[in-house]
Amino acid sequence: MRNFREFNKWLSLIVISMSIFLCVLDLFIVNIAIPSIRNSLQANSAEAQFIIVFYIIGYGAFLITGSKIGNKFGHKKTFIASMFSFMVFSFLCGISTSAIELNMSRLFQGISAAFMVPQGVALISSVFEVEEERVKALGIYGAIAGIASVFGQVLGGIIPDLNFSFDAWRLVFFINIPLAFLVIILAKKYLKEVEIKTKESIQMLPQIILIILLIILMYEIVAGGEEGWSGSNILLMLLSVIGFIIFIFHQKSKFKQGKEVLINMQPFFYPSFKIALLAAVTYYLVQDSYFFVNANFLEEQHHLSSTKTGLLFACQGVGYVIASLLSVRFLNKYQEKFIIFGLVIMVVGLIGHIYTIGTSTINLQATTVVLFFYGIGCGIVLPSMFTNAMRKLPVSITSIATGVYLTIQQISVGFGVSLVGRIYFNFTNGYLMAIYAMIFLLLITISIFLISEFKLKRNSF
Numbered sequence: 001m002r003n004f005r006e007f008n009k010w011l012s013l014i015v016i017s018m019s020i021f022l023c024v025l026d027l028f029i030v031n032i033a034i035p036s037i038r039n040s041l042q043a044n045s046a047e048a049q050f051i052i053v054f055y056i057i058g059y060g061a062f063l064i065t066g067s068k069i070g071n072k073f074g075h076k077k078t079f080i081a082s083m084f085s086f087m088v089f090s091f092l093c094g095i096s097t098s099a100i101e102l103n104m105s106r107l108f109q110g111i112s113a114a115f116m117v118p119q120g121v122a123l124i125s126s127v128f129e130v131e132e133e134r135v136k137a138l139g140i141y142g143a144i145a146g147i148a149s150v151f152g153q154v155l156g157g158i159i160p161d162l163n164f165s166f167d168a169w170r171l172v173f174f175i176n177i178p179l180a181f182l183v184i185i186l187a188k189k190y191l192k193e194v195e196i197k198t199k200e201s202i203q204m205l206p207q208i209i210l211i212i213l214l215i216i217l218m219y220e221i222v223a224g225g226e227e228g229w230s231g232s233n234i235l236l237m238l239l240s241v242i243g244f245i246i247f248i249f250h251q252k253s254k255f256k257q258g259k260e261v262l263i264n265m266q267p268f269f270y271p272s273f274k275i276a277l278l279a280a281v282t283y284y285l286v287q288d289s290y291f292f293v294n295a296n297f298l299e300e301q302h303h304l305s306s307t308k309t310g311l312l313f314a315c316q317g318v319g320y321v322i323a324s325l326l327s328v329r330f331l332n333k334y335q336e337k338f339i340i341f342g343l344v345i346m347v348v349g350l351i352g353h354i355y356t357i358g359t360s361t362i363n364l365q366a367t368t369v370v371l372f373f374y375g376i377g378c379g380i381v382l383p384s385m386f387t388n389a390m391r392k393l394p395v396s397i398t399s400i401a402t403g404v405y406l407t408i409q410q411i412s413v414g415f416g417v418s419l420v421g422r423i424y425f426n427f428t429n430g431y432l433m434a435i436y437a438m439i440f441l442l443l444i445t446i447s448i449f450l451i452s453e454f455k456l457k458r459n460s461f
Contacts, residue, residue, distance in 0.1 A: 008190055009127055009128065009133075011186070011190055012123075012127045012190050012191055013124065013128075013137050013140060013141070015183055015186045015187050015190060016079075016120050016123045016124055016127075016141070016191070017120070017140070017141050017144040018083075018179065018180075019079065019083065019113075019116045019119065019120050019183075020117055020120055020141065020144060020145045020148070021144050021145070021147075021148045022086065022113070022148075022176055022179060023059070023113040023116065023117050023148075024145045024148035024149055024152065025148040025149075025151060025176075026055070026090075026109070026113070026152070026173075026176065027055065027056075027152065027288070028148070028149045028151075028152025028153050028291070029152035029153075029155050029156035029159075029172050029175075030051060030052060030055070030156065030172060031052060031152070031153075031156060031288065031291040031292055031295055032152070032156030032157050032291070032295050032309060032310050032313060033157075033159065033160050033169050033172050033306065034051060034052070034292065034295055034296065035295060035299040035300055035306070036160035036167075036168075036169045036306055037051060037102070037160075037169050037172075040167045040169060041096070041097075041098060041099045041102065042099075043099035044099075045421075045425040046222045046223055047099035047100075047103065048099075048296075049222050049417055049418060049421045049422075050099070050103045050106075050219075050222065051102060051103060051106055052292060052414075052417050053218050053222065053414050053417050053418055054103045054104075054106045054110065054215075055106040055107070055110040055113075056110060056288075056410050056411075056413050056414035056417070057107065057110065057214050057215060057218060057411075057414050058106070058107045058109065058110025058111035058112075058113070058114060058211075059110035059111070059114045059117075059410050060110075060114070060214075060407055060408075060409070060410025060411045060413070060414060061111075061207070061210050061211040061407070061410075061411070062110075062111050062114035062115065062207065062211070063114045063117070063118060063403055063406050063407045063410065064262060064263065064403045064404070064407055065114070065115075065203070065207050065262070066078075066082075066114040066115040066116070066117070066118045067118035067119075067403050068202055068203075069202065070115075070118060070122060071122075072202065074193050075119040075122045075123050075126075075193070075194045076119075076123065076187065076191050076192065076193040076194065077193070078115060078119050079116060079119040079120075079123065079187060079191070080184055080187050080188065081115075082112050082113075082116035082119075083112075083116055083180050083184050083187070084180070084184060085108075085111075085112040085115070085116075086109060086112035086113060086176065086180055087180035087181060087184075089105050089108045089112055090109060090173045090174070090176035090177055090180070091173070091174070091177055092105040093105040093106060094171075094172075094173035095170070118403070120141060121138070121141075121402075122194055123191060123194060124137050124138060124141060125194075126194040126195075127192075143325075146320065146321050147321070149317055149320065150317030150318065150320070150321060153291075153310055153313035153316070153317050154310050154311065154313075154314045154317075155175070155310070156172065156306075156310050157305075157306045157307050157308070157309045157310010157311060157313065157314075158306070158310055158311075159171050159172050159306075160172070160306040161307045201260045203260060203261065203262040206247070206251065206261070206262035206263075207262055209243075209247060210247065210262065213240050213243045213244055214411065214414070216236055216237075216239075216240040217237060217240040217241065217244075218414055218415065218418045220233050220236045220237045221237065221418045221419060221422065222418050222422060224237070248263075251263050251265065252265055263404060263407075264400045264403075264404065266400055266401075267393060267400060267401035267404055267405075270392065270393055272389075272391070272392040272393075273389055273393060273401060275448065275449075275452045276388050276389035277389060277404075277405065277408055278448055279339075279385065279445050279449060280385050280389065280405065280408060280409060280412065281408060282412075282441050282442075282444045282445045282448065283343075283381065283385060283441070283442070284413050284416060285412055285415060285416035285419065285420070285441050286416060286420070286438045286441050286442055287382070287413055287416065288413045288416060288417055289416040289417045289419070289420035289421060289434070289438065290438060291313070292417050292420075292421055292424075293420060293421065293431065293434045294313075294353070294357065295309055295313070297357065297358075297431045298312065298357065298362075301431070302357070302362045304362075308364075312364070312367060312368065312371055315368045315371045315375065316371040316372065316374055316375035316378070317375060318375065319371070319372040319373065319374070319375025319376040320378045320379040320382070321379065322376065322379060323342075323375070323376040323377075323378070323380050324379040324380075324383045327379060327380050327383050327384050335388070335391075336388065336449045336453055337453075338380065338384060339380070339381055339385065339388060339449060340446055340449050340450070341380065342377045342378075342379075342380025342381035342384065343377065343381055343442050343445055343446050343449075344377075344446070345374075345376055345377030345380065346374060346377035346378065346381065346442055347439055347442050347443065347446075348373070349370060349371075349373045349374030349377055350374065350435055350438055350442070351439070352366075352370035352373065352374070353370060354432060354435055356370050357370075357431070358431050358432050358435060389401070389405055390402070390405075419437075420434050420438060421434075423437050
């Protein structure tokens with residue numbers, strides 16, 4: 001009987017982890033498949049960027065509301081409903097006949113992911129009540145996200161090259177359907193609903209305002225670069241930026257008055273969190289724009305097949321997984337110095353990209369080594385950034401801080417693809433300019449940590 005209960009617990013973990021698996025898979029698999037999708041739908045460079053950006057906008061903007069919905073209506077119910085929604089919009093992505101159709105479906109697919117993923121930690125905590133088991137389960141949950149990124153890079157390369165009577169890239173989205181359907185059946189049978197202790201109010205008006213501002217700002221950045229800057233482009237960009245400033249100050253004012261807000265400001269009272277968040281913004285501007293730029297350049301300029309591109313990125317993924325498994329031990333000992341070390345590795349790796357990929361002919365062996373090396377840097381930095389942000393916060397507010405951090409993370413990723421992507425497409429020597437921009441952003445991230453270390457030492461005297 002005990003063995004049966006143990007089996008149910010670990011099966012439940014696999015079912016729950018499929019939410020983060022599908023969410024991460026769909027980001028990386030599409031990143032690599034973008035050139036094939038763009039050619040098939042005859043999309044311009046802006047529409048190609050939106051395939052990634054709209055997914056991230058939907059996901060990032062609704063993460064906080066997604067967690068509140070689970071607290072209000074039940075985590076299991078929300079998990080199943082959002083998994084079904086994710087499956088439906090994956091189907092709509094797969095049957096899209098134009099870039100506009102695909103981008104609208106991607107937006108709602110991202111929103112579905114935002115409602116699906118936050119339920120994971122709550123459901124895991126209810127299944128694994130013993131702290132030791134829960135820590136192990138959360139570690140597996142995080143590892144599955146890392147595995148999904150590697151799978152996504154490989155499948156995103158292999159699938160578009162398959163020979164079918166229809167465009168093979170559509171399988172990038174159709175692959176979600178049987179997986180999601182199986183998860184829904186298993187979730188209904190094996191997952192138990194979490195007891196709702198406190199119901200949170202849903203802030204719909206601020207949520208709608210936030211996503212409208214995000215869509216306007218990112219659309220104008222991308223469209224302005226594609227079509228040429230006009231007075232209306234610049235005006236809408238400025239208005240959206242002003243709107244963001246007013247939005248944040250209004251949220252802050254309401255929070256001080258003790259009123260319900262969309263973005264809880266409590267974590268911002270801690271200097272360590274503000275510094276970590278600032279560094280995260282500049283870092284995540286690089287994170288996914290790197291894949292977008294390199295996938296396009298390898299396939300369109302070096303004429304590598306989608307499969308070869310995916311397998312090359314798998315080398316980066318292997319370096320990431322290896323380094324991420326070792327990162328926690330060293331972060332506890334060396335703290336911010338360890339993150340700086342990882343960022344330096346990434347900068348050196350990007351310089352290596354200039355001499356291996358950014359040339360007229362590509363050396364595949366050298367490129368494999370450079371990508372693996374860059375992946376090691378990512379594996380050090382990516383998990384450590386989040387851990388570092390949460391490390392000095394009281395346990396009571398880590399849940400709130402996680403929602404804020406992940407929201408800012410995803411919004412920064414979207415901005416990165418928009419901004420660095422525009423540099424890549426708009427300059428004659430776009431690849432090198434995009435790499436220089438990424439190096440510059442990583443150097444700013446290093447500077448933030450160095451200044452923080454300097455201030456901390458000065459205050460200790």
